[in-house]
Amino acid sequence: MIQTVRATEKICSLPAIPTHDWAAQAANAIATLDPTATVGLLIAQLDPSSQSLTPYSTGVSHRPNASNTQTREMMNQAFFLQDKLERINTLGFDLPLQAAMQGFVAPFSLLDSNAMNSPIGQAFSSQQLHNPILTVVPISSTYPGFVLIIIMAFEKRTKLSMAVSQPAPVRVDLTTHTLAALLPLLAHKANQALSLVKNPKAWLTDREHEILDQLILGHSVRVIADNLDRSTHTVHDHVKNLHKKLHANSRGQLIARALGHSPANAAKKTTQTLHPIVITSSTKTADFAELKPSPAAQVKPKAVRQSTLTR
Secondary structure, three states, X not given: OHHHHHHHHHHHOOOOOOEOXXXXXXXXXXXXXXXXXEXXXXXXXXXXXXXXXXXXEEEEOOOOOOOHHHHHHXXXXXXXXXXXXXXXXXXXXXXXXXXXXXXXXXXXXXXXXXXXXXHHHHHHHOOOEEEEEEEEEEOOOOOXXXXXXXXXXXXXXXXXXXXXXXXXXXXHHHHHHHHHHHHHHHHHHHHHHHOOOOOHHHOEOHHHHHHHHHHHOOOOHHHHHHHHOOOHHHHHHXXXXXXXXXXXXXXXXXXXXXXXXXXXXXXXXXXXXXXXXXXXXXXXXXXXXXXXXXXXXXXXXXXXXXXXXXX
């Protein structure tokens, strides 16, 4: 329960603006749910009918309280996973067609038989990470298929830790339900930060983020220029870019956008209509089978695209 509260607090604290490290911050927030968890997160375009996946940005969690030796190992693991996730262009397994619109949470073990042999499954299993859970979080109804893809996997526990913890199947089911409960909040925060700026090239640079933080503190352009040892002309240019990137017409609107107070209605509308699909060990096989796309459903979109290209 304490870990869930901490994870919720960290998710609530995610930036309401599109920063280049947003995926990494979100991965770290979700990893708070379990001390043995590693989380990989993709901000991506997903088409469940064709299994195609286009990553825009990726992030992998790390543990700040680890020892020096553990930190080096985890950094190597994070670099490996991030490199693999950035290169993925297909899921490699079936998902319900509704997953990208409604949200979806399920352990890999309950997906089709190809899930653990998929590029994502192999990336995590090669790092000795077990029992991965997949979460698909819709970001914006304006861009169908624009989602967060979250993979949470676990280190193998020692005999001592296993003796005082839940058995693996129970633990995975509990974590699956927790992720499903957090999904609307994740969708809300992702909507705030990313729904208006889908192109990563338009996300805030570190310098722009730094200047925005100082604007929130009430500093003038001249004071910011002195603090950063830059000319006022350079800071003015950054402020203009901030207005453009965050669709703000005034300084007040810019700060409100940065604090997540605008546009509020769009984020509310997205989260209120979410009814995520949740698959656990208690889900009946027949119920899950009804959700999975049929071969005809997979072929039809490809045929449409081909005919369109022919024209």
